[in-house]
Amino acid sequence: MQKIIFTLILFILSQLVISQNYKVGKISKSELTEKVYPLDSSANAAFLYSKRNTYFKYVQNEGFKVITEIQERIKIYNHEGYKWATKEISYYNPSMNAERVTISNAKTYSLKDGKIESYKLKKNDIFDVKENKYWSTKKFTMPNITDGCVVEWTYRITSPYTSIDAVQLQYEIPVKKISCKIEIPEYYVYSIKETGYLPINIQKLQKNKTIVIKDKTRSGGKVVKTYYSTNNINYISNTTVIENTNVPALLKEPYVNNIDNYKSAIHYELATTKWPNKPLKNYTKSWEDVAKTISKNSEFGGELKKTSYFKEDLDKLRAKFPNKNELMLAIFEFVKHKVKWNNTYGKYSYNGVRTAYKKGEGSVADINLILVAIFREAGIHANPIILSTRSHGIPIFPTLKGFNYVIAGVEVENNVLLFDATEENSIPNILPIRDLNWKGRIIRDNGSSTWVNLITQPAKLNTTVQVKINENGEVEGLERAQYMNYEAYYFRNTYGKVKDEDIISKMEEENSNIEISDFKIINKNNLYKPATIMYKFDSDELLDVVDDKIYFKPLLFMAETKNPFKLETRDYPIDFGMPNNNKKVVSITIPKGYAVESIPESFAIGLPNNLGVYKFSVTATGNKISVISLFKINTPIIPTAYYPQIKEFYKQMIAKNLEQIVLKKV
Structure with missing residues (x-):
């Protein structure tokens, strides 16, 4: 009907x-x-x-x-x-x-x-x-x-x-x-x-x-x-x-x-x-042709040949950092702070690298071509990498218009280290999210070019929580969360310049209105180490006390409760940006006079072709409950064909997160 x-x-x-x-x-x-x-x-x-x-x-x-x-x-x-x-x-x-x-x-x-x-x-x-x-x-x-x-x-x-x-x-x-x-x-x-x-x-x-x-x-x-x-x-x-x-x-x-x-x-x-009485003219290009054309442009390859404007600063860096690896990072940090990004995209230098360097402000191409030039002058094997940003889309044809951005690449031991000096929280191989689209093409100084992967590191977060529950249904705990790779990048972009009291307010609001105390951040601005937060918390809203029983979710305020995938069908891939690895470990001490009546069964679900996995286990011994949750996505992009599977994957993961631990008074 x-x-x-x-x-x-x-x-x-x-x-x-x-x-x-x-x-x-x-x-x-x-x-x-x-x-x-x-x-x-x-x-x-x-x-x-x-x-x-x-x-x-x-x-x-x-x-x-x-x-x-x-x-x-x-x-x-x-x-x-x-x-x-x-x-x-x-x-x-x-x-x-x-x-x-x-x-x-x-x-x-x-x-x-x-x-x-x-x-x-x-x-x-x-x-x-x-x-x-x-x-x-x-x-x-x-x-x-x-x-x-x-x-x-x-x-x-x-x-x-x-x-x-x-x-x-x-x-x-x-x-x-x-x-x-x-x-x-x-x-x-x-x-x-x-x-x-x-x-x-x-x-x-x-x-x-x-x-x-x-x-x-x-x-x-x-x-x-x-x-x-x-x-x-x-x-x-x-x-x-x-x-x-x-x-x-x-x-x-x-x-x-x-x-x-x-x-x-x-x-x-x-x-x-094909004009009358004239030979056929072919405009079809290969990606190699595109790379060569860009390289020969005076606002690209020509700018890389200019070196006199930074030599005095490079000499100072060389004297301070004789080790080549240390010098490479020092040059990267120097350029990030020397020339600020003016939010202008492009693969060609906008007003010239000398002007940008002197002014202390420039486009993407100005900044990263400066970086490549200084790397080369310092004896570091560097080349520009052209790419199309996420907002620009995926190139359909080999065309000059297909690229709108340039970063720096350093080739070491059959590997390419990726650098983008436009953002202060970027580090080698941790690029701004706008860069993570398809692949980039490295253009070497010998005229050759090839594709390089832009996503080399996962987003990684390890969280451990120790919790004590009292007989009134109140919770006291200690959390330690370590943010690595892209998780650290996200964290610093969100909280790097935010006062601790504002961070606390936001985290309390996002985590079931827990009350946070003794808050501490380690390596908040040390980009080359994991960012770590530690704090104590308490709450009387995480558990339900009904008669002689206490009910609560094993992951407490860290439980996943909403499925982001709601469409019946989806005509485009699932793009996580980068692989993800999120591990949560919760240790719970139950109150005296209570025993564990029931806990959720252990659970594991995997996506086809090793695309991802979720594992969840709850074990109880005496007055201790241990909860381990592991969420992994092993590829940045999951094809459209797997949408039903990933929708079901999230559905089952959330259902497991919503199951309750039940304590009973004895």
């Missing part, structure tokens, strides 16, 4: 889609009165219509330009959907040959006393923000946003470049109808790849088109005459048409690095050009 109803809803929606007027400004009352999205009542907003048209336009004396025209109509159901009334359009904006963005027909529509009212976006509410010397963003927020309103806008991007932005077909909100048309002259051949899991309805067409070229010539002699002529060039335009309806939202769950990596989309990369 439910299947019949769902099919009927789909049929009704398809008929509404067919009859809907999608012309700009033709908003209907039915769109404005719709209270929830019919196929997903949890949606806060939805695309009623998304249209894209990308085509090549020939301009006399300039050649082809790529025009992309976008129309978007979005229904906002409630306050949580208001963010979809804000639009950001990124475009390439160097000092010469910049792209142009024009915004038009931007209005908000709502019902007032049964009539459709519209509110136009004013020009002075469109902001043009220069992000860096290459990129800018047009930003605007639509006026008069209310629950149930519809916003619509169109914009055009005119580009002198032949790159075609990916065609996005799925969003974090559902789409009623999406329509795309990509027209490409036969002179350009693109490699095309589809990503995501959505079935895409694609139709391939060919059209005959004509370029009209006007020529002007002048005759010589005593009387100069001007002659005009036209020349028609016929060519074939290869057209891709995409029409999809009722596209579901790609819902985001925990443990995903960048949801955009998994949205259904079509990606274009220029492969060849």
Whole structure:
């Protein structure tokens, strides 16, 4: 019966889609009165219509330009959907040959006393923000946003470049109808790849088109005459048409690095050009070609050759640290403190390494290219490693645009030590989390390049707790937690500059409102040793006393109680960032006059292919109870195919954590 109803809803929606007027400004009352999205009542907003048209336009004396025209109509159901009334359009904006963005027909529509009212976006509410010397963003927020309103806008991007932005077909909100048309002259051949899991309805067409070229010539002699002529060039335009309806939202769950990596989309990369009467030109690159091109750029390889600006400082470091390993760490720490990161990404030096060094501030590339250069001058075998950050996504093609970041690598004994000097809490092989995406490519000074793993260390946390319980159900205890590798990095990023009293307040709140005393942190800022916290605690809320029995969870306030995986199915991998190793040991002394009536059975569960394991054991001897919990994830990324298993893995782990120890008065 439910299947019949769902099919009927789909049929009704398809008929509404067919009859809907999608012309700009033709908003209907039915769109404005719709209270929830019919196929997903949890949606806060939805695309009623998304249209894209990308085509090549020939301009006399300039050649082809790529025009992309976008129309978007979005229904906002409630306050949580208001963010979809804000639009950001990124475009390439160097000092010469910049792209142009024009915004038009931007209005908000709502019902007032049964009539459709519209509110136009004013020009002075469109902001043009220069992000860096290459990129800018047009930003605007639509006026008069209310629950149930519809916003619509169109914009055009005119580009002198032949790159075609990916065609996005799925969003974090559902789409009623999406329509795309990509027209490409036969002179350009693109490699095309589809990503995501959505079935895409694609139709391939060919059209005959004509370029009209006007020529002007002048005759010589005593009387100069001007002659005009036209020349028609016929060519074939290869057209891709995409029409999809009722596209579901790609819902985001925990443990995903960048949801955009998994949205259904079509990606274009220029492969060849073939002009009449000219030889074929191949643009297809290998990753080796990309690395060589980057290395030869003056703002990359050229900056590594500059050394005079730091020699005096390097001489001082050499005199103080004659041991090469100690010198390597000293140089790393020196650069971290000498040049602060200005939050600018990029693989090329922004204003030059000399300027950054002198100013004490620079981009990612400025800082880490300085680090490589000083390493090399000190006799340390260092090379830059280019990568794509988590927010930038996973490169689809071998392309220069695939990389947006650079770190330093030092090759020692068939191993590569990884360095990123942009963050003060980073140490060798413990990179900022933004770096941990796919792999990096090391570019050696001899011209060779190869892939390197960016994740080499697990997040490791060992916790021991000693607890005493009295007959009134009150708990006193002592905790010692040791944070290592990425756990230490997280800890220092969270608490490194926070006062102890504020740390105590946060930990009390996060741990069932225990009361903490005698709090102490060891190696809070010593990056090369584990960070350790120790404290005493007491609580009267961790146990339940009912008649002559006491009930409590074996792991007390450290128990896992919520499953982060709630979707029925998941179309993207589970990304933990790095392997995890979390061990908890709890020793409990029960009060006099009580005996252990029951304890949870020991338990172990493993994921397929040694992806992870959870072990849990409770043993009781006399007035002592020992609890050991071991959680291990052995790989940073678990493939989508294992989602049912990891969901069940967490379900069983949490169920075991929620089981009770029961003490009975004797």
